[in-house]
Amino acid sequence: MTDPAPADARVRRLSYFFPAHNEEANLEGLVDEALATLPSLADEFEIIAVDDGSRDRTLEIAERLAAEHPGVVRVVHHDVNRGYGGALRSGFEASRFELLAFTDGDRQFKVADLGRLIDRLHEPDHPDVVVGFRIKRADPFIRVAYARTYKLANRIFFGLRVRDVDCACKLFRREALEGVRVESRGAFFSAELLIKIGEQRRSIAEVGVPHYARTAGSPTGAKPSVIWRAVKDFWLLRLRLWANADRARRRGRPILGG
Ligand SMILES: Nc1nc2c(ncn2[C@@H]2O[C@H](COP(=O)(O)OP(=O)(O)O)[C@@H](O)[C@H]2O)c(=O)[nH]1
Ligand SMILES: [Mg+2]
Known part of the structure; x- marks a missing residue:
C-alpha cells in the first residue's frame, strides 16, 4: 500500500522522472506506485521513465505503460548506456512542468515521500531546491563507508554542505536549473549539480526520507568502473576550477536544453 501524502503537500504541476537501467523487475511496480500517489501531490503530473540502454525488458515494459497511459507516462530511451548522470540529464530535459522531481528506478525510495519535499518547498523560506x-x-556497510568519504571530499574540495549528496529523492524549481551546466555523465552528476546550483546562490533545503532495501534487480552503483568514473570526474572538475574557474564553469551542457 502506498502511504497517502499529507493533504497540504500539493503542487500545481509536477514532472517526475526516474532513471532505469535493467530494471524490468521494478519498472511496472514503480509506475503503478507513481500513478497511485502523484494525484495526491499534484493537480497535473507526468511520469518519465528514462531507459538508459537496458538490455532486459525495461524499454518494452515502459513503452507498454506509456501506451496505456498516454500523456501521463512517457519514455525516454538511450540506445546505448550513458550512465546515471546521462539518464538524469535526459529526465530533466524531457520534463515539461515548473517543478521537477526524481527518485531512482529501483524503488529504494517511495514516491509518496516526495510529499515531504513538497511540504518543505512550501515553507516560508521558499527554498529553490529540496533534497532528501x-x-x-x-x-551494505561498505556503501555507507564510501558515502561518508565522498561527502567529506565534496565538502573539503567544493564546499558542498549537503548531508546526503547521492540521495535519489530530489525536487527542483525549474528556475534553479536554468543556466546550470554539468559535465559529468556518471555518478558524480548529483554532486556536480548541487555544487553548480550552490554557485548560483540558490538555496538548497534538506529533508529526511526513508530508504528501503532493493527487493528486485541488482545494484550497480558500487561497481569499480562507476566509482572510478566518479573519482575522475570529481578531480577533473576540481583541477579545472583551480586552473581557470570561469572557463571551467562554462564547460558542460546546460541541464535544461541547450
Ligand atoms: N542511467 C543509468 N542508470 C543506472 C545505471 N546503473 C544504475 N542505474 C539506475 O540508477 C539507479 C540506482 O542504481 P543502483 O544500481 O541501485 O545504485 P545504488 O542504489 O547506488 O546501489 C537505479 O534506478 C538504476 O536503474 C547506469 O549505468 N545508467
Ligand atoms: Mg539502488
Whole structure:
C-alpha cells in the first residue's frame, strides 16, 4: 500500500522522472506506485521513465505503460548506456512542468515521500531546491563507508554542505536549473549539480526520507568502473576550477536544453 501524502503537500504541476537501467523487475511496480500517489501531490503530473540502454525488458515494459497511459507516462530511451548522470540529464530535459522531481528506478525510495519535499518547498523560506537525506540508509556497510568519504571530499574540495549528496529523492524549481551546466555523465552528476546550483546562490533545503532495501534487480552503483568514473570526474572538475574557474564553469551542457 502506498502511504497517502499529507493533504497540504500539493503542487500545481509536477514532472517526475526516474532513471532505469535493467530494471524490468521494478519498472511496472514503480509506475503503478507513481500513478497511485502523484494525484495526491499534484493537480497535473507526468511520469518519465528514462531507459538508459537496458538490455532486459525495461524499454518494452515502459513503452507498454506509456501506451496505456498516454500523456501521463512517457519514455525516454538511450540506445546505448550513458550512465546515471546521462539518464538524469535526459529526465530533466524531457520534463515539461515548473517543478521537477526524481527518485531512482529501483524503488529504494517511495514516491509518496516526495510529499515531504513538497511540504518543505512550501515553507516560508521558499527554498529553490529540496533534497532528501536517507534517515537510515538501507545499503551494505561498505556503501555507507564510501558515502561518508565522498561527502567529506565534496565538502573539503567544493564546499558542498549537503548531508546526503547521492540521495535519489530530489525536487527542483525549474528556475534553479536554468543556466546550470554539468559535465559529468556518471555518478558524480548529483554532486556536480548541487555544487553548480550552490554557485548560483540558490538555496538548497534538506529533508529526511526513508530508504528501503532493493527487493528486485541488482545494484550497480558500487561497481569499480562507476566509482572510478566518479573519482575522475570529481578531480577533473576540481583541477579545472583551480586552473581557470570561469572557463571551467562554462564547460558542460546546460541541464535544461541547450
Ligand atoms: N542511467 C543509468 N542508470 C543506472 C545505471 N546503473 C544504475 N542505474 C539506475 O540508477 C539507479 C540506482 O542504481 P543502483 O544500481 O541501485 O545504485 P545504488 O542504489 O547506488 O546501489 C537505479 O534506478 C538504476 O536503474 C547506469 O549505468 N545508467
Ligand atoms: Mg539502488
